[in-house]
Amino acid sequence: MDIDLSLNFDIPTVKLELPHLEQFGVSISILRLDLIHPSISGNKWFKLKEYLNDFREGKIKGIVTFGGAFSNHLNATAAACLSENIPSVGFVRGQEGILNPSQTLKDCKNWGMDLWFLNRKDYAKKDDLDFIAALENEFPGYAIVPEGGDSEKGRKGAMSIADFIPENAEIICVPVGTGTTICGVVNSKKPQQQIIGFVPMKGGDYMNSAIAENCSNLGWSLISDYHFGGFGKYTPELLEFIREFKKTHNIELDFVYTAKMLFGILKEIEKGQWQNKQILCIHTGGLQGNRSIEHLFS
Numbered sequence: 001m002d003i004d005l006s007l008n009f010d011i012p013t014v015k016l017e018l019p020h021l022e023q024f025g026v027s028i029s030i031l032r033l034d035l036i037h038p039s040i041s042g043n044k045w046f047k048l049k050e051y052l053n054d055f056r057e058g059k060i061k062g063i064v065t066f067g068g069a070f071s072n073h074l075n076a077t078a079a080a081c082l083s084e085n086i087p088s089v090g091f092v093r094g095q096e097g098i099l100n101p102s103q104t105l106k107d108c109k110n111w112g113m114d115l116w117f118l119n120r121k122d123y124a125k126k127d128d129l130d131f132i133a134a135l136e137n138e139f140p141g142y143a144i145v146p147e148g149g150d151s152e153k154g155r156k157g158a159m160s161i162a163d164f165i166p167e168n169a170e171i172i173c174v175p176v177g178t179g180t181t182i183c184g185v186v187n188s189k190k191p192q193q194q195i196i197g198f199v200p201m202k203g204g205d206y207m208n209s210a211i212a213e214n215c216s217n218l219g220w221s222l223i224s225d226y227h228f229g230g231f232g233k234y235t236p237e238l239l240e241f242i243r244e245f246k247k248t249h250n251i252e253l254d255f256v257y258t259a260k261m262l263f264g265i266l267k268e269i270e271k272g273q274w275q276n277k278q279i280l281c282i283h284t285g286g287l288q289g290n291r292s293i294e295h296l297f298s
C-alpha cells in the first residue's frame with residue numbers, strides 16, 4: 001500500500017500577514033488541521049476518532065459509511081481504517097465510478113475499502129431505517145457511520161478540536177458541510193468565543209435549524225453568501241483566490257470548503273466586520289479533493 005499513514009498532531013496556528021487589512025485592526029490565524037495527514041485530514045480524523053476507539057476496544061468489527069465520488073470523508077475513512085486494520089465498507093453515490101472511478105475512489109479501493117456503488121435513487125435511502133437494518137444484517141457488528149460522519153460520535157470527536165484552539169481566539173471560523181464539526185466546536189467553546197460557520201451550499205440558511213438541533217450552546221451564526229454557485233461549484237475568481245493565497249501565504253486551500261470560507265472572511269473584514277478581533281480559522285483539510293480540478297491549476 002503506497003501510503004504513509006503516520007499522523008501529525010503537532011498542529012500549528014499560523015498568523016496571516018495581511019498588510020491591506022491593517023486599518024481594521026483584525027488578526028487572522030489559521031489552525032492547520034490540514035497538516036494532520038494528506039487524506040485523514042482536518043476535521044475528518046476528529047469525526048472518526050470515537051469509532052476508531054470503539055474498534056480498539058473491541059466494540060465494533062468494522063465501519064460502513066457513505067459518500068460521493070470525491071468525498072473527503074470516504075477517503076479519510078478508508079485511510080484511517082487501513083492504518084488500524086479496520087475492515088471498511090463504502091457505499092458510493094452514483095454508479096459512474098464502476099467504470100470510471102475518481103482518484104478518491106481509486107485510493108479507497110487501493111486502501112482496502114470494499115466499495116458498493118448505488119444509483120442515486122437507492123443512495124437517497126441510505127438513512128432509512130429498513131436500509132440501515134439490512135446493512136446491520138449484512139455487516140454484523142459494524143458501525144454504520146452516516147455520510148460525512150454526521151452522528152453523535154462524530155460531534156463528540158469534533159469537540160476535541162478545542163484542545164488545539166488558542167486561548168485568545170475571539171471569533172472562530174469553520175466551514176460547514178453536514179454541520180458535525182461546527183457542533184463539536186460550538187459545544188466545546190469558551191463563553192467569550194463566537195463561532196461563525198461558512199456554508200458552501202447555495203441557499204445554505206437551511207443549515208441553521210439542522211445545527212441548532214445538535215448545538216447545546218448559543219454564540220454561533222452562519223454565513224452562506226460565499227457559495228460560488230453551490231456545493232462543489234467554483235468560478236475563475238475562486239480559483240484565482242486559491243492561487244494567490246498559495247503564493248502569498250504558502251497555504252493550499254480546497255475549493256469546496258476552506259477557499260470559500262477564507263474568501264468570505266476577507267470580504268467580510270473589508271466590509272467592516274470583526275474590527276480589532278482575534279480571528280481563528282480552522283483549516284479543515286480536504287486537499288485530496290483538489291485533484292479533481294488539478295488541471296485548472298497547472
Ligand SMILES: *Cc1c(COP(=O)(O)O)cnc(C)c1O
Pocket residue numbers: 042043044072073148175176177178179180181182254257258284285286287
Ligand atoms: C467534510 C469537510 C467539511 C465539512 O464538515 P462537516 O462536519 O460535515 O460540517 C469542511 N471542510 C472540509 C475540508 C471537509 O472535508
